[in-house]
Amino acid sequence: MARPRRSRRPRTILLILVLVSVTIVTLDARGSLRSVTSGLRTVAADSMSPVRSLVNAVTRPVGSFLAGSVHYGAVSQQNQKLQAEVGRLRQQVLQQNDAEQRLRQLTALENLPFAGNLQEVACQVIAYNTSDFAATVTIDKGRADGVTIGMPVVGSGGLVGMVVLASHHTATVRLVTDGQSVVGAAYGTAGTPAIVAGQGWGKPLSGQLVPADTRLPRGTLFSTSGLQGAAFPPGIPVARVIRASTGTVASQEIVTLAPVVDLAHLRYVAVLLWGPAS
Amino acid sequence: MRRQLAVRLSLVVVAFVVVQETLVLEARVGGVHPDVIVLLPIAAAIVGGPARGAIVGFVAGLVADLFLPTPFGLSALVGSLVGYGVGLVTAAMDRTAWWLPPMAAVAGSVGYELLYAGLGALLGQPQMLHVNIVGIVVLVASVNALVSVVAVRMTNWALPAASTEGMPTSAGVSLR
Numbered sequence: 001m002a003r004p005r006r007s008r009r010p011r012t013i014l015l016i017l018v019l020v021s022v023t024i025v026t027l028d029a030r031g032s033l034r035s036v037t038s039g040l041r042t043v044a045a046d047s048m049s050p051v052r053s054l055v056n057a058v059t060r061p062v063g064s065f066l067a068g069s070v071h072y073g074a075v076s077q078q079n080q081k082l083q084a085e086v087g088r089l090r091q092q093v094l095q096q097n098d099a100e101q102r103l104r105q106l107t108a109l110e111n112l113p114f115a116g117n118l119q120e121v122a123c124q125v126i127a128y129n130t131s132d133f134a135a136t137v138t139i140d141k142g143r144a145d146g147v148t149i150g151m152p153v154v155g156s157g158g159l160v161g162m163v164v165l166a167s168h169h170t171a172t173v174r175l176v177t178d179g180q181s182v183v184g185a186a187y188g189t190a191g192t193p194a195i196v197a198g199q200g201w202g203k204p205l206s207g208q209l210v211p212a213d214t215r216l217p218r219g220t221l222f223s224t225s226g227l228q229g230a231a232f233p234p235g236i237p238v239a240r241v242i243r244a245s246t247g248t249v250a251s252q253e254i255v256t257l258a259p260v261v262d263l264a265h266l267r268y269v270a271v272l273l274w275g276p277a278s
Numbered sequence: 279m280r281r282q283l284a285v286r287l288s289l290v291v292v293a294f295v296v297v298q299e300t301l302v303l304e305a306r307v308g309g310v311h312p313d314v315i316v317l318l319p320i321a322a323a324i325v326g327g328p329a330r331g332a333i334v335g336f337v338a339g340l341v342a343d344l345f346l347p348t349p350f351g352l353s354a355l356v357g358s359l360v361g362y363g364v365g366l367v368t369a370a371m372d373r374t375a376w377w378l379p380p381m382a383a384v385a386g387s388v389g390y391e392l393l394y395a396g397l398g399a400l401l402g403q404p405q406m407l408h409v410n411i412v413g414i415v416v417l418v419a420s421v422n423a424l425v426s427v428v429a430v431r432m433t434n435w436a437l438p439a440a441s442t443e444g445m446p447t448s449a450g451v452s453l454r
Contacts (some may be wrong), residue, residue, distance in 0.1 A: 010365070014359070019360060020350070021355035032352070040344055044345060048345065051296055055296075056300070056304075109375020120423040127303050128306060129311065132310050132313065132391075132409065132410075133395065133398060174347065176406070179409075197303075198405075201410075
């Protein structure tokens with residue numbers, strides 16, 4: 001008995017789609033498609049920006065209220081009126097704490113000792129990690145405000161990351177903890193050069209090119225080196241040493257660092273209008 | 279007919295992208311957020327088979343890539359493969375069974391996230407393997423299992439019912 005033949009059409013379609021996808025990924029990685037994809041991403045980000053603002057304006061107060069109610073778990077159901085009142089008061093307290101935290105971050109941005117004479121653009125963080133596979137934040141300023149790809153982004157304590165995508169009114173910042181982030185740094189009184197590399201969202205940073213048996217006490221500060229051609233201006237605090245040890249066969253010190261900025265609770269940041277050429 | 283299909287499919291893709299970029303991005307657990315766009319190729323594969331699963335995966339992936347800092351085209355590549363795979367595996371199954379959408383959503387989401395990390399690393403992004411992959415897989419698969427029925431219904435509206443002709447159902451007759 002002849003076996004029924006399975007149609008080849010789906011396989012052909014899959015093959016074509018895979019080839020097209022791989023071609024797009026390859027061309028984008030080489031930079032050949034960068035202008036096209038960058039333009040499309042700009043249009044997409046600019047289109048999504050008002051939608052995101054609208055949805056956030058509607059959902060955030062509801063979310064805050066629900067969060068406040070959930071925290072007040074001891075109130076029984078028959079006291080609904082009282083529960084609503086407590087929830088409302090709790091929401092007010094949360095909002096006040098929230099406002100105080102925002103004020104602290106904004107005040108700190110007013111006086112950044114490491115920014116020097118560099119111009120800066122204060123921005124609000126409007127989204128965290130658009131991908132689970134990259135440590136990024138989205139800010140509410142873009143090319144219309146002078147923000148372009150490659151500019152350093154700082155928080156109240158030091159370096160936050162670098163702008164990697166910029167649309168007209170928003171930009172994506174790659175955090176120093178991202179696996180692709182590499183920062184030229186210096187430590188100690190002599191300003192010994194090293195590299196601070198990200199290892200992924202929520203993970204500590206890795207100090208590299210530190211010679212074995214270097215004495216690095218806990219808390220030693222790593223700042224941007226600003227060497228010729230560096231991606232960041234000099235003197236911006238990046239991270240502090242958590243621990244350092246020498247492996248049995250390693251020629252380098254194994255250095256674990258913590259970012260100086262609390263990257264999990266970013267509300268406001270500043271983009272330094274600086275490029276390697278300046 | 280094709281124009282209507284394209285319009286409806288575009289509406290569904292845009293709806294999923296808007297939900298992903300607004301509500302879902304805010305729902306983070308331990309720094310990880312769900313990914314409902316993964317459901318589109320899975321739902322399309324259940325409704326329309328491997329070819330439509332692959333095509334919807336490619337289109338939805340390209341749109342999703344516009345909002346992601348990861349390599350452009352990677353979501354399209356993985357979406358195509360997952361859509362085709364789910365369509366192939368579920369081809370001989372009863373597509374009207376209540377358990378199929380959540381089961382396919384879990385299996386498809388796990389496959390999608392692992393493929394995404396693996397292919398990303400293969401295509402020059404090794405740091406994509408150094409993420410909380412277990413947390414991502416568990417969260418994405420769980421949320422997608424819950425939302426899968428809605429995704430299948432929306433995709434069923436976008437893709438003509440004739441596409442399921444000849445496929446097995448619980449009643450033992452072909453869908454028309």
